[in-house]
Amino acid sequence: xxxxxxxxxxxxxxxxxxxxxxxxxxxxxxxxxxxxxxxxxxxxxxxxxxxxxxxxxxxxxxxxxxxxxxxxxxxxxxxxxxxxxxxxxxxxxxxxxxxxxxxxxxxxxxxxxxxxxxxxxxxxxxxxxxxxxxxxxxxxxxxxxxxxxxxxxxxxxxxxxxxxxxxxxxxxxxxxxxxxxxxxxxxxxxxxxxxxxxxxxxxxxxxxxxxx
Amino acid sequence: xxxxxxxxxxxxxxxxxxxxxxxxxxxxxxxxxxxxxxxxxxxxxxxxxxxxxxxxxxxxxxxxxxxxxxxxxxxxxxxxxxxxxxxxxxxxxxxxxxxxxxxxxxxxxxxxxxxxxxxxxxxxxxxxxxxxxxxxxxxxxxxxxxxxxxxxxxxxxxxxxxxxxxxxxxxxxxxxxxxxxxxxxxxxxxxxxxxxxxxxxxxxxxxxxxxxxxxxx
Numbered sequence: 001x002x003x004x005x006x007x008x009x010x011x012x013x014x015x016x017x018x019x020x021x022x023x024x025x026x027x028x029x030x031x032x033x034x035x036x037x038x039x040x041x042x043x044x045x046x047x048x049x050x051x052x053x054x055x056x057x058x059x060x061x062x063x064x065x066x067x068x069x070x071x072x073x074x075x076x077x078x079x080x081x082x083x084x085x086x087x088x089x090x091x092x093x094x095x096x097x098x099x100x101x102x103x104x105x106x107x108x109x110x111x112x113x114x115x116x117x118x119x120x121x122x123x124x125x126x127x128x129x130x131x132x133x134x135x136x137x138x139x140x141x142x143x144x145x146x147x148x149x150x151x152x153x154x155x156x157x158x159x160x161x162x163x164x165x166x167x168x169x170x171x172x173x174x175x176x177x178x179x180x181x182x183x184x185x186x187x188x189x190x191x192x193x194x195x196x197x198x199x200x201x202x203x204x205x206x207x208x209x210x211x212x
Numbered sequence: 213x214x215x216x217x218x219x220x221x222x223x224x225x226x227x228x229x230x231x232x233x234x235x236x237x238x239x240x241x242x243x244x245x246x247x248x249x250x251x252x253x254x255x256x257x258x259x260x261x262x263x264x265x266x267x268x269x270x271x272x273x274x275x276x277x278x279x280x281x282x283x284x285x286x287x288x289x290x291x292x293x294x295x296x297x298x299x300x301x302x303x304x305x306x307x308x309x310x311x312x313x314x315x316x317x318x319x320x321x322x323x324x325x326x327x328x329x330x331x332x333x334x335x336x337x338x339x340x341x342x343x344x345x346x347x348x349x350x351x352x353x354x355x356x357x358x359x360x361x362x363x364x365x366x367x368x369x370x371x372x373x374x375x376x377x378x379x380x381x382x383x384x385x386x387x388x389x390x391x392x393x394x395x396x397x398x399x400x401x402x403x404x405x406x407x408x409x410x411x412x413x414x415x416x417x418x419x420x421x422x423x424x425x426x427x428x429x
Contacts, residue, residue, distance in 0.1 A: 058407075061414035063371035065385060066406045073392075074399050151277065158279035162378070169281060176289065183293035186286040190278050197277035 015171030034100025059098035084164035107142035147204035219401035231387035246312035254320025275314035304376035323358035363421035
């Protein structure tokens with residue numbers, strides 16, 4: 001395993017960098033999209049609630065691989081060309097946003113409804129009350145599950161290997177097929193994934209205990 | 213629209229459905245195996261038996277924090293290096309069972325922890341042994357709390373079987389790729405079919421689960 005790091009350290013580090021990069025990009029956009037649909041779901045408008053529900057259920061119940069492959073093979077053919085990294089990151093963003101929407105919705109609903117009523121009674125509009133009063137409080141409930149979503153995101157980013165996304169899994173697979181040293185290469189790749197996910201996972205467990 | 217009529221021939225449709233059957237087969241076997249192993253490991257982790265629980269805990273944390281895809285690669289391409297060879301079907305089931313057992317063990321442990329400690333104290337005060345209290349009093353209540361996370365885990369598992377396409381397991385995703393590999397005009401029809409078939413299976417499971425939840429809750 002050490003020799004894998006010595007001989008292919010550069011490729012593995014590039015892969016690790018791409019894995020982190022696509023996870024962070026996907027987290028950023030899925031937070032925006034996910035929160036938007038979460039707010040849709042608590043709005044008074046029935047139409048928007050239905051749209052929010054459909055979006056969440058569709059992307060939650062279809063495999064990430066199907067979504068990622070769609071952007072890798074279908075979209076470039078008919079709509080616009082894109083590389084594997086972009087296709088994979090878009091797939092990851094859409095898939096993760098549905099889970100984040102569920103998390104944020106649960107957070108909003110965990111905030112006492114009196115907060116919204118009080119804000120409205122004090123003359124704030126629905127959106128003002130949501131933005132200034134409810135969302136900041138929901139944030140507290142949402143942090144540990146969002147952290148877990150990010151861990152899932154890092155692990156799920158391994159599907160970039162299917163779409164030539166040059167992430168850690170892809171690089172590991174390339175090294176493994178070039179050297180035939182599959183056993184040690186995959187262990188090395190696993191160690192690198194754990195370096196990102198394990199500390200995060202322990203920190204989230206600590207946060208959950210602290211906030212509970 | 214013409215490409216849909218061309219792509220959805222009876223032969224292609226049957227080919228896909230056979231793939232869906234493999235997907236369901238792998239899912240059901242993995243769900244059953246990992247539920248048993250996960251329940252056992254979750255209890256071992258909860259009871260804090262010296263050394264054993266700690267070691268089990270570390271192993272669970274390591275597996276939970278790895279991508280499933282890596283475990284599939286490792287099982288099918290890595291393990292033969294140390295003399296363990298498996299068919300794609302066995303390798304897929306083995307990798308998924310190892311991964312899902314670790315995920316389920318964590319769900320079981322937090323489910324048990326969520327049951328009020330007074331329940332165990334009450335059981336013990338009424339003359340039950342620790343194991344009787346755990347099995348008859350605490351676990352049934354924990355199970356109720358475990359249903360929602362367990363069901364999302366099972367849905368993830370069904371979706372994740374698509375990853376086994378990398379080790380040429382002839383499941384749904386793999387077969388769709390074979391069909392659109394013959395003719396790019398079949399791409400959109402195949403992705404529509406994939407989305408619909410996976411959605412129907414996963415969404416049906418989540419509907420059954422919310423029924424179940426209302427009945428026991």
